[in-house]
Amino acid sequence: MFKVDELVVYPSQGVGRVERVESQEIGGVKADFYIVRILSNNVTLMVPVANAVNVGLRSVCPADVGQQIFESLNDRTGFTGYTGQNWNRRYREYSEKLKSGDLADVAYVLKELFLIGKDKELSFGERRLLEQAMGLVSMELAYSLGRDQEAIKDDINEMFADVIAAQEKND
Incomplete structure (x- = not known):
C-alpha cells in the first residue's frame, strides 16, 4: 500500500x-x-x-538501483550496432518496454535508440520514443538520486556525445 x-x-x-x-x-x-x-x-x-x-x-527506485541504471547507460558491451531489423518490430518491442514501467527496460530503449542513431538517422517515431524514454529515465533518476532532472539529461547526453555528433554530421 x-x-x-x-x-x-x-x-x-x-x-x-x-x-x-x-x-x-x-x-x-x-x-x-x-x-x-x-x-x-x-x-x-x-x-x-x-x-x-x-x-x-x-x-521510485532506491538510489543504489538508480545509480546502477545510470551507469548501465554508459556500458556499450553487447550492442552490435544497427542490424537493419524491421522498424515496426523494433517499435512494438520498444513501446512494450516503455509501458512496462521497469526502469531498466526504459533505460535499455533509451540506450538502444541513441546507439542506433549513430548508424542511421532515426525516424520521427524513433525520435519520439527516444524523447519519451529520456523523460522517463531522467525524471526517475532525478528523484532516485536526489539530483536535478536537467543535470541528469545533460549527463546522459554527454555519455552519448559521440552519437549525437555523428547524428548532427549526418543531418
Whole structure:
C-alpha cells in the first residue's frame, strides 16, 4: 500500500505523487483509488488500490538501483550496432518496454535508440520514443538520486556525445 505524499512511478507516465486515497462507487461497487498527480505534466490519475500492482504502479527506485541504471547507460558491451531489423518490430518491442514501467527496460530503449542513431538517422517515431524514454529515465533518476532532472539529461547526453555528433554530421 502506498502512502499519501509518496513518490510513485506509473508506467509510460513517469513519477507522480500520491495525493490521497479516495473511495468511490462505480457501477454500484465501492472501490478505493490512489489519486496520483504526475509531476511532469500535472495530470491526475485514479488508480484502483486493488489493481495498483497489476497496472505497474511502484515506488521510485532506491538510489543504489538508480545509480546502477545510470551507469548501465554508459556500458556499450553487447550492442552490435544497427542490424537493419524491421522498424515496426523494433517499435512494438520498444513501446512494450516503455509501458512496462521497469526502469531498466526504459533505460535499455533509451540506450538502444541513441546507439542506433549513430548508424542511421532515426525516424520521427524513433525520435519520439527516444524523447519519451529520456523523460522517463531522467525524471526517475532525478528523484532516485536526489539530483536535478536537467543535470541528469545533460549527463546522459554527454555519455552519448559521440552519437549525437555523428547524428548532427549526418543531418
